Amino acid sequence: MQAYIDQLIQNGYFAGMPKEVVYAIAMVLAAFIVLSVFVAPLAGVTSWLERRVWARMQSRVGPNRVGPQGILQWLADGIKNLLKEDLIPSAADAKLFSLAPYVVFMGFLCTFVVIPFGGTLIVADLNIGILYILAVTSVVVVGILMAGWASNNKWSLLGGMRSAAQIVSYEIPAGLAVLTIVFLAGTLSMQGIIQAQGWAPWDWFLFSNPFTFAAFFLYFTAALAEGNRTPFDIPEAESELVAGYVTEYSGMRFLFFFFAEWGNLYVIGAVAATLFLGGWQVPPVTSDPILLGALQFVVFFLKAYLWVFIAMWVRATLPRVRVDQLMALCWKYMVPLSFVCLLGTVSWMLAFPKGNQFFSIVMFVFGLLVLGYFFTRVLFQLRHARPELYFKPHI
């Protein structure tokens, strides 16, 4: 991005303007384009898709009236929320209350700076990319705690406190799982991590050794918990806390929390795809830079969105855990296991300094076998329930 701007300046555009001003304008423009063209529609469509997927898994239909199959439902919801009254409770701390949704939103949106959509499609390839993501997603907890405290409501405060405890706890297994990959790749840069992998599945870090395979699921679980997703959505547990820290919010501010939640799903998927699934790596099929860029974008998007789908699927499957179960899962199981993964990967690197491709292929076949066994279980369920099958996505 910066190289591109430098080139424009050298070619004589923006003559007479200080370099810093051009950079600032370019940054604002890039942020605006990313937000309005990519993030907002993505979060919106994800909200609709989640409701549809969730509905089908519960033998319902879901929203299918606004636009073709309801795909414009998110626009209708957005307009509805924009037109609603923006209430601020009289006992609330008005300034913090108004600020909190934006802090949460900013914490999530800042991650898009380092998300590598393609080989050249990245806003800024920071050399501390993954560390930056872990850092800015922690800002979300400040916003949630702010919302919980400023609402001056017992449900909100409990929700905010739970969220703080949860996010801070799950940072550790997530960070350790990320660290295993950082060790393998030898870099913190997002592009560097992707370049250390290949397009073939056995070149991905996921199948590098058994420990990274386990680390991947530890990362995904911890990321779900950090994103306050079911089964770890105790900060907004409806049956206990009304809506947790969003209880007192209405209108657009309410929407901002959920905007961040659904957008955050894509960030989880993108980080998982970058660290473990080879990112935008594609087989060398073409040398045309535009075609290659488009292919890389599509591959990366599909890899990331697969995990968005799986997060929806998990949400439709698992019940919410209790607070003590949540903490037990983190501290008694996930933290020790992620240390095992970390030490295991380090030992593996000592044993095979150049990597072990044969074992990676064995791991890949093992992964395929697990997937195959999964589908036999799905068929088992279908055989025993004898339901009326309906394969079309639309109804």
Add this chain to the structure above:
Amino acid sequence: MSVKGYIKDITDTVASVFEGMAITFSHLVRRPMTIQYPDKIPVPIQETLPRRYRGILEVDLDICTGCLACERDCPITCITIGIEMEKETKQRKFTHFDIDVCKCMYCGLCSEACPTGAIRHSQEFEGASYNPAGLVRHFVTEPSALYKPKKGGETDPKLAAKADTGQKYLDEFATPDGGAAAEEG
């Protein structure tokens, strides 16, 4: 906690999540239970109703004799009938025949009392209206003559068909036992 128990906890968690995910995935390819009333349904909803469903009352004025039996039998007087004699022709004509659907409790007493089966429950139940007045069904648009049953059966084929329909309704549905005897016999 023993090491064995610890490892069992982990394997149990993985196995149960695995199995649960398989169950929800299998639901993804099942037909949803939802009936998308009113527009996206395979057959009109009226055709899926039970045979003796008591919907909103309808009147076939062509075979109504104007005996006022239904009006008298209605426990909540939701039926109002007006009949006037035309002075020149000495013919009695309906001026109005209104049924207030708001009041009707679908007891079916009017249809049992009707000698020709002119008043009967239809399969219709979608009575939504913007005001209560819209729920009053007016069956007389312009004054029309009363029906006089002829001795020895109806000769006009059009009226005969209607009379048969009414008689069939009386025999099969509009009996105190709800037509159960007719169905058995």
